[in-house]
Amino acid sequence: MDVCNNFDGFSDNCFGFQEFSKEVKALVKPERKLYGAEKALLALRNHSEAERRRRERINGHLATLRGLIPGTAKMDKAALLAEVINRVKELRDRVTEVTRGTLVPTDIDEVKVEQEGKNDENSFFIRASLCCDFKTELLSDIREAIEALPLKTVRAEIATLGTRMVNVFVIAGCNADEEGSQSLVDSVRKALRSVLDKFYASEEFSSRNTMSGKRRRVSLFSSSNSSSYGDLW
Amino acid sequence: MDVCNNFDGFSDNCFGFQEFSKEVKALVKPERKLYGAEKALLALRNHSEAERRRRERINGHLATLRGLIPGTAKMDKAALLAEVINRVKELRDRVTEVTRGTLVPTDIDEVKVEQEGKNDENSFFIRASLCCDFKTELLSDIREAIEALPLKTVRAEIATLGTRMVNVFVIAGCNADEEGSQSLVDSVRKALRSVLDKFYASEEFSSRNTMSGKRRRVSLFSSSNSSSYGDLW
DNA sequence: GCACACACGTGAATC
DNA sequence: TGATTCACGTGTGTG
Numbered sequence: 161m162d163v164c165n166n167f168d169g170f171s172d173n174c175f176g177f178q179e180f181s182k183e184v185k186a187l188v189k190p191e192r193k194l195y196g197a198e199k200a201l202l203a204l205r206n207h208s209e210a211e212r213r214r215r216e217r218i219n220g221h222l223a224t225l226r227g228l229i230p231g232t233a234k235m236d237k238a239a240l241l242a243e244v245i246n247r248v249k250e251l252r253d254r255v256t257e258v259t260r261g262t263l264v265p266t267d268i269d270e271v272k273v274e275q276e277g278k279n280d281e282n283s284f285f286i287r288a289s290l291c292c293d294f295k296t297e298l299l300s301d302i303r304e305a306i307e308a309l310p311l312k313t314v315r316a317e318i319a320t321l322g323t324r325m326v327n328v329f330v331i332a333g334c335n336a337d338e339e340g341s342q343s344l345v346d347s348v349r350k351a352l353r354s355v356l357d358k359f360y361a362s363e364e365f366s367s368r369n370t371m372s373g374k375r376r377r378v379s380l381f382s383s384s385n386s387s388s389y390g391d392l393w
Numbered sequence: 394m395d396v397c398n399n400f401d402g403f404s405d406n407c408f409g410f411q412e413f414s415k416e417v418k419a420l421v422k423p424e425r426k427l428y429g430a431e432k433a434l435l436a437l438r439n440h441s442e443a444e445r446r447r448r449e450r451i452n453g454h455l456a457t458l459r460g461l462i463p464g465t466a467k468m469d470k471a472a473l474l475a476e477v478i479n480r481v482k483e484l485r486d487r488v489t490e491v492t493r494g495t496l497v498p499t500d501i502d503e504v505k506v507e508q509e510g511k512n513d514e515n516s517f518f519i520r521a522s523l524c525c526d527f528k529t530e531l532l533s534d535i536r537e538a539i540e541a542l543p544l545k546t547v548r549a550e551i552a553t554l555g556t557r558m559v560n561v562f563v564i565a566g567c568n569a570d571e572e573g574s575q576s577l578v579d580s581v582r583k584a585l586r587s588v589l590d591k592f593y594a595s596e597e598f599s600s601r602n603t604m605s606g607k608r609r610r611v612s613l614f615s616s617s618n619s620s621s622y623g624d625l626w
Numbered sequence: 627g628c629a630c631a632c633a634c635g636t637g638a639a640t641c
Numbered sequence: 642t643g644a645t646t647c648a649c650g651t652g653t654g655t656g
Contacts, residue, residue: 204650204651207650207651207652208649208650208651211649211650211651212648212649212650215648215649219647219648236645236646236647237646237647238646
């Protein structure tokens with residue numbers, strides 16, 4: 161260790177001398193201590209192997225990312241990750257762009273609540289939507305549910321088609337950490353779902369039909385974009 | 394070095410003894426060689442600092458990815474990357490899903506060729522589209538161009554709106570590496586562009602209008618989803 | 627004590 | 642050659 165420090169700029173551990181001298185000391189004394197040394201060596205082995213496995217896991221994921229994004233075959237890790245970031249942003253923007261302007265009720269009752277874009281900075285938005293049969297009573301229920309939450313509604317839209325409607329709310333949040341914003345998302349989702357549940361209950365009471373679960377399919381037209389994303393429920 | 398190998402399972406370089414002994418030898422001899430040692434130390438320093446910077450770059454990108462994808466705050470690197478992979482796939486699927494079924498010609502002449510999904514396994518698809526004015530002659534040109542390529546067309550669609558049309562081809566490929574599939578994409582793109590160019594040439598010959606570049610804007614309606622993704626050209 | 631994850635410095639390869 | 646990237650083993654902290 162001291163030897164090592166004779167060269168300035170070298171810290172103790174840079175040559176692994178500590179470990180080395182430990183082993184030496186252990187080896188000097190007979191038998192019993194040797195057990196300790198063997199054990200230590202085994203531990204060291206396990207350690208390095210575990211670390212190798214960890215690296216393989218990470219690099220494996222990086223490799224599949226390379227396969228997922230064309231043109232990144234020969235990039236180094238950092239450049240690859242930068243490209244991944246761009247891709248995620250691009251795709252996210254494309255989705256919102258292609259989704260925007262096509263606010264059309266689908267034939268599936270659903271509540272979607274998701275955090276929308278740019279939590280790069282401290283501000284963020286929550287986009288909440290509820291799609292179901294159109295009932296004027298529902299509107300006030302929704303309004304109440306949303307306004308009961310300590311949130312600021314930035315934008316609200318409604319679209320109807322036939323007997324169906326979809327309501328969209330964009331809600332502003334700021335200065336919330338990861339967990340805070342997630343709990344906001346959850347509370348919004350809960351609020352809208354309770355509105356939907358209440359509606360179902362009243363429907364059921366008026367015995368128009370019985371529900372099998374909470375989701376209901378109404379054949380209006382084949383909806384293509386309302387599937388996937390189970391986590392949005 | 395020999396000392397090091399006395400412990401089996403330890404390779405030469407595991408303690409950095411090579412480097413160490415190099416420095417020792419250098420120090421034994423006076424003055425001139427000391428310069429060499431100093432230089433070596435400096436180089437080592439630069440090296441470790443560069444490596445530190447590299448790590449910071451990578452970790453920085455990982456951090457922004459964390460910020461970009463909610464719920465990954467406390468994940469370890471591997472889990473984060475796995476989540477990133479899921480996100481990219483999800484978003485990619487959402488885009489194609491939300492795009493599909495809305496095959497409508499836009500007001501911009503364009504050729505899009507992109508690799509579509511799942512090159513996880515060895516098979517993949519290429520989705521190629523060409524959007525331009527509708528001319529019946531074009532159809533056979535396109536057909537010829539596509540069939541001239543050593544590819545299997547899995548699906549083909551055409552949609553028209555007013556004077557505009559868009560053709561979509563889904564082409565199957567398999568057992569191609571990154572570069573191979575990329576060159577296929579390029580050749581498809583080239584083929585479709587040549588069709589478009591030929592069309593332009595004949596149009597120009599018939600002197601309906603002069604082109605400024607190859608792109609042409611026709612006001613039909615404001616197209617929203619044909620923007621971005623310059624790399625698709 | 628053990629398992630896991632991370633940062634670090636180093637050796638080697640590539641350009 | 643120097644600069645840069647990667648894999649590796651190790652030290653260290655946390656649960």
